[in-house]
Amino acid sequence: MITPVDPRFLVEARAFALKFSCEACAYFDEGTGGCGNGYPNVEHRNAELESAPHVVFCKEFELG
Numbered sequence: 001m002i003t004p005v006d007p008r009f010l011v012e013a014r015a016f017a018l019k020f021s022c023e024a025c026a027y028f029d030e031g032t033g034g035c036g037n038g039y040p041n042v043e044h045r046n047a048e049l050e051s052a053p054h055v056v057f058c059k060e061f062e063l064g
Helices: 007-015
Strands: 002-004 052-055
Touching: none
Parallel strands: none
Antiparallel strands: 002 052
C-alpha cells in the first residue's frame, strides 16, 4: 500500500512510534539485507519519513 506523507501523517507516525520498515520486521534477514519471504524490499528499507513523498507498506510486515 502506498501512503502519501503529509504533515498529519508525520504527527501521527511520531505519536504512535510507527514501525514499518524492513529493519523492524521479523522477516528481515540482517545477513543479506533481504526479505526472509523473498519479497523485493528496496522501497521498504530505511524509510525516512521526513524526506519521503510517500511510504510503501509491505503486506507481509510482522513486528520483530
